[in-house]
Amino acid sequence: MFDKILIANRGEIALRVHRACREMGIRTVAIHSEADADAMHVRLADESVCVGPPAAAKSYLNVPAIIAAAEVTGAQAIHPGYGFLSENARFAEIVEAHGFTFIGPTAEHIRVMGDKITAKQTVMDAGIPVVPGSEGGVDSYEDAIPVAERIGYPVLIKAASGGGGRGMKVAETAADLKEAMDTASTEAKAAFGDGTVYIEKYLGRPRHIEIQILADTHGNVVHLGERDCSLQRRHQKILEEAPSPALNAADRAKIGETVRKAIGAIGYRGVGTIEFLWENGEFYFIEMNTRLQVEHPVTEMITGIDLVREQIRVADGAPLDIKQEDITLDGWSIECRINAENPRNFAPSPGTITDFHAPGGLGVRLDSALYAGYKIPPYYDSLIGKLIVHGRTRTEALLRLRRSLEEMVVGGVETSIPIFLALLEEPEFVNGDYHIRWLEEWLANREA
Missing domain, CATH: 3.40.50.20 (Rossmann fold)
Structure with a gap:
């Protein structure tokens, strides 16, 4: 080791x-x-x-x-x-070239999965379902017309490189297609240095479901169930839960086994996440993240498996010491991403932490580097902590989440805690009846 x-x-x-x-x-x-x-x-x-x-x-x-x-x-x-x-991928190569171990997948897999077009073809070949769309990059408006007509409007124009919602535009009708193409390509070029875009069917009200996988260098692969990451603002997740309120055991077993076999077929190593849009009982691949996810703690809470520990063991060449049949999902877990930002307009709120109290008790975890007197710098992402709770049922987890949010104190800066407390008053969220556009619609109605 x-x-x-x-x-x-x-x-x-x-x-x-x-x-x-x-x-x-x-x-x-x-x-x-x-x-x-x-x-x-x-x-x-x-x-x-x-x-x-x-x-x-x-x-x-x-x-x-x-x-x-x-x-x-x-x-x-x-x-x-x-x-x-x-x-x-280049960093991973440099790390290995200098004699160090990169704790992550191979540079080749990072590169393949980092290009959304190549990733889509790779997982298709491995048996994972994908969103109907273009077979590769679409170079011009003229080339886009027959693709969009074949798929059917509305369509989504997406950057082949990058993420975070940049380089993504919706064309509701044929009249919108050229402007959406031009805008998405321009944004992609500015953000990622690559203006290549492709086209996918735009799903109306899907959920964002992701499958956590873990693979070693000896051919062993397991999946650790799903996370529901549908609560998003500007394509950025703010709350995640595991398991998903939308899936049943049969759905979970089917997609989990499909992903497990596909990851084994491509020879992947380490942790990774296959992300899907789910609508009307169907899964559609959108991308693979070849790293540890921000929301990995909810999976850890319901499986009892330390994903970072497993990353390190696999990187050191050790075989997995768990088999698929060993993995059970225990209870329910929810994570809130606590940001230092104005809860009304989401403007960043850097500054000095004057008071800090972390919530505690049974089933409560706070992943944060805060302490009283710490100065949050203005140069980086506004995430200052992740509040994760676990309960025997979703209802118990929701009640524990409310209590923990009320107990948490972060003085000196504004935080997104009020947003989550307000969400817990919404019947649709409490009932698990939401989709990837629900949060933005809810926020718009609150501001109206």
Whole structure:
């Protein structure tokens, strides 16, 4: 097993990786920008190295500085967390080329799954259902017309590279197609350096369902059930739960086994997530995330499996010590992404934490790097914590979530906690009757 791991990230995920390493007897190296010198993961790590000024491009994305930090500290492996360099195939190659282990999939799989067109074809060949659409990139408006007519309007124009909702436009009718194509391509070029777009059928009110998988280098693959990530604003998830209120045991077993076999067929290693749109009982592949997900704790809560620990073991060459028949889903788990932002207009709210109290009790987990006196920097994502609860039933989990949100104190900055408390008053959410556009419709009605 590794003696020392460098954590190439910041915030709650850096602390999450540190905790897993500590429990495994592995020493940690924290990298940080000048703005994060007092961050909790830096305080707790065995060693720390400053890799640059506050801007992420000059610190957390500074590959030469990160490799140098690993070299000078004697780290044997690098864990990228999520975001930043976690799905950068070139970074994975550089890490391995310098003699370190990249705790994640191969660069080849990162590259294949990072291109949505190639990913779609790859999973189709492996037997995973996909959304009807173009067979590859669509180069022009003229080429797009017959594709859209074959699929049927409305259609969704999507960037082949990137994510986060950028480079995505809906064409409701043929009259909208050219503008949607041009806008999506321009956005994709600006955001990702690649203006290639493709076309998919636009589903009306689907749910966002994702399947967590875990694979080793010995051909063993398991799936750990699904997460429902349908509560989204601008294509960004804000609340996730496992299992999904929409699926039954037969749905879960069928799609889980399909994904498990497909991942085995392509020889994937490590953790990964296959994301689907689900509507009227049908699953449609949208993308694969070749990294640890922000929402991984809800899966951990209902399976009892530490996904970060398993990532590290697999990267070290160990076989999985669990089989598919060993995995059972126990109860219900819900996660709220707590952001430092105005709960009305969602503007970021960086600043100094004057007061902090973490909720606790049975079935409550808070993944956060906050502490009283900590200064939230304005340079990064506004996520400051993830509140995760577990209950024997969904109703119990919802009640525990309400209690925990009411108990949580974050002074000195605004947070998104009021949004979640308001959601818990909504009958449709409480009943699990929502879809990927429900939250934005609800927010628009609140503001009206």
